[in-house]
Amino acid sequence: MSEPKSGAAKGVIGQRLPLVDARKKTTGEAVYTDDIRLPNTLVGKILRSPHAHARIKGIDTSRALALPGVAAVVTGAENRANFGVLPISKDETALAVDKVIFVGDQVAAVAAEDEEIALEALGLIQVDYEVYPAFLQPEDSLKDVADPAHKIHARTVGETNVHKQVDQHFGDVDAALKDARIVRRGHFEFGSVTHAFTEPHCVIARYDTDGKLTLWSATQVPHYVHRALVEVTGLPMHAIRVIKPMVGGAFGGKSDPFPHEMAAALLSMKSGRPVKILFDREEVFLSHHGRHPTKTDIAVALDRDGKISGLDLKVLIDGGAWGSFGVVTTYYNGVLSAGPYDVSNFRYSGKRVYTNKPPCGAMRGHGAVNSRFAFEVLLDEIAEELGEDPCELRLKNFLPEYTTTINEFRITSNGIAEGMLRAMERSGWKEKYRQLPPGRGIGAACGFYISGSALPIHWSKLPQSTVHLKIDMDGGVTVHAGTADIGQGSDTMLAQCVAQVLGLPMSRLRVYTADSDMDPVDLGSYSSRVTFMAGNAARRAAEQIRTELIEAASRLTGYPAEGFVLEDELVVYTPLPRIRMSYMEALTEALADRGALIARGSYQSPPMGGKFKGAAAGLSPTYSFQSYISEVTVDEETGFVKVEKVWAAHDCGRALNPIAVEGQVEGSIHMGLGQLLSEQFRYHDGNVLNPNLLDYKTLSAKEMPEVECILIESGDPEGPFGAKECGEGPLLPILPSVANAIHDAVGVRIRRLPVTPEDILQGIQKNRMERSDVAAKIRVA
């Protein structure tokens, strides 16, 4: 089917549109899970482990149960069913079974008439623990465990606490390192950061007299919650309904099915009443699922032609207590590092270990952020050592468009070079690099990211996204999809795709999403897949309806269907534009004798990728590309870094809604700067010392730099209207571009994140001492 001829100029695609739920959110009308008040709802509260690692010798809940107002108590002894987001590592249970493996692990859950009673009941539960040695450092988890009972999970590599190991080698890295013109190595350490979304986790479970379980939850993936509930409750899938109300931010932190969701379901089934569990901020921190801390060893080789000839990566990944998405994380730390460059030899060895700390999981830029940082910083060092311009060095090494990478990723549209050139021009790079006054610096870095994972985590022949449309005689268009709008604007995107194809204004669209009884299955909001996959599904569904409307117009006018287009609520015969009718006239004809127009569109990734072990990891139908330049000021007396301005070039294929894309870029920059400059879990004996937003420092509005978004529209051949992702890739280059700018400003190289003013001052002082040593030597000589 051909595009509407006027598609590029007319319609809602490419316009700066407010999100469809913006008004409701800003007025407070929007309904989040905690806003839902069902009659007779009980308050659920969770008793959490005070120990990092301990055996549960016994739990006595009798006193809690005896407390007036307590309706139900559950413990792990009653439900030992395993679940987990990845079918290959289901190592979670609703409540701890036999042992606890981190401080904050769920031990028991109580449902009571009100919060006070529930809290009091928690205090009445007696748990008898035998404390085990805790594994808190990832290195300790590499070793064999003497007593098998002390292994964190039964299923690991040998007798260690290693959860997943990945080894890949393409080409001959040793030879590349040997023959290189220059090799740079580095050891990098990355702290533990979390999403810090606004809305704390919240769930309501209602098991009704019909034997049906309904769960409202702040989740990114209703479908995975649905699957996990089947495993934990034993109910058939069709007896469970999962609904995602409005979600106040997630960033990957709500993409697993969670134990508290399971606990709410069990409490409701036991009490026969609805149960709501709302976390406080400390509980949000303890359930975590944030970015995996890593220790990253890297070597980069450049050959005599100035081409990147070798990348050697070795990463130790601290997974915390559960598997979560960790197998994917282990792959992503390697496979998403080489691109956006054409690297001719690549080796990766990654190990993810369990530790007795809050579990890590997926977080914006999943798996790619830390390796990207190390690689981009070393490229800067190589350029410095060779006296070359780091942007020019990158330009010489970018992957071209329409190619295949050494690890057999299929690359299609690619606007990275254009982005680099535009960022250089807009920032005045050539006049600034190495020429700014002391304390002021400029730095560059690049990135790329998947636009949806080409292979779903559950093997299935079902499409990855399906969208249903319905138009009845009122002329409104109802969109049904399983997609989860978590604030990123996917409902708006669906409405735009449909409105564009049908030539309608946004006001005719109504979008209903993320209700498993009403909407077709979608694999949810993660891996930056929704615009590409669900957007395509929406477009395809709309195209069928467009055909029906055009056929109706053709019947009414007697002109051939091929010449008609839909635009501005009109159906127009383009060869003779005066032959036209309103959208409503065509619709009325299309509905005659049949009733509502119904259509279904779906998306499934085309086959791609290599045949080797792990070849599927990181495959995507297309990739986004970024080129950033950042300018900073560093206060040499306090070590404070102020990021002055960022020129952020991002190839999103096509900006379906530029303000939504810019919002994603700016939000990514804010989040990335937090990881670089100030965010970090602090631990003492497995206890999180700063589980609150005063002591865990996300950056405030005052630190936010000016951002100039440079949107590169490379036009992806398979993306909806040419679009690809913009939610995660834009985070990657901000950290290394600022780190490289800090070096340009004060000569300090960064090896450990977050980099604090303390570290920067120490770096400056060390440089001064070395310089005065050199000066002294020169004087002596």
Place this chain on the structure above:
Amino acid sequence: MRAPLSQFGVESPSSLEDALARMEASGGRLTPMAGGTDLYVYLNAGSIEPGRWIDIWGLDELRGIAEDKTHYLLGALTTYSQIRKSPVMQQALPLLVEAAATVGAVAIQNRGTLGGNIANGSPAGDSLPSLLVYDAEIDVRSVRGSRSVPFHQFYTGYRASVLAKDELIERIRIPKAAAARAGASRFIKVGTRAAQAISKVVGAFALHRGEDGKIDRCRVALGSVAPVPCRMTQVEDHLTGQTLDGELIASAVELLDEGIKPIDDIRSTARYRRFVSLRVFERFLQESRES
């Protein structure tokens, strides 16, 4: 985890007299609550023992900025926003205004009080070094009567003060003479971010020179470098009566180096606190010398 609210009680006194009577009657077991911006953090963290609070926020006797012949008078319930907006404060006590402007963010400034900052007694309290520089006196009151304590003698150790269990801070008095003779002054705050940050280092310096160019009054006050916010009297004495020159600056900085005992904690390192305190102080002296 949050403490269950049912284990807390709140009393609402009708007047200052009533409040003091209730505090006495309770045997000193009532915790005063002013803006609640410290207490609620403790409550939420579960780090506070269940008990009874007395809400003094409604006691207008403790509110407002005034002056008499000799002193500026700030009621204990004076908020940071009130300090920032007061033309008298802006003109007379610029260090305090600057400090107030760096506390938390606007919502906290609207609710947090000077009395609360003093009674809470964190060595990182942002208003405290400025109060030291201005020779503040703290008026405290109980049913037993009123007394006035020079602020530099108020604290007796880490988060410990001379305030008795049945006493309230009534007002803060700042001698006009001290304010008038503050001279060149500098407030510093270094936190982890530009807003909503507890200080790694906080300090206030003031230096006044007589006709002859010699320093005749000098105050050096720092927070976060000792268990209590404190004045560095050896440094002050060393500078007083002298003329600023390179040698004097170097020796003053050296004395400050000896006088402070910063610690490592979750917010920063001892080494960093020391370095920044010394550098900022040195820069202040150098700039004063040049002006």
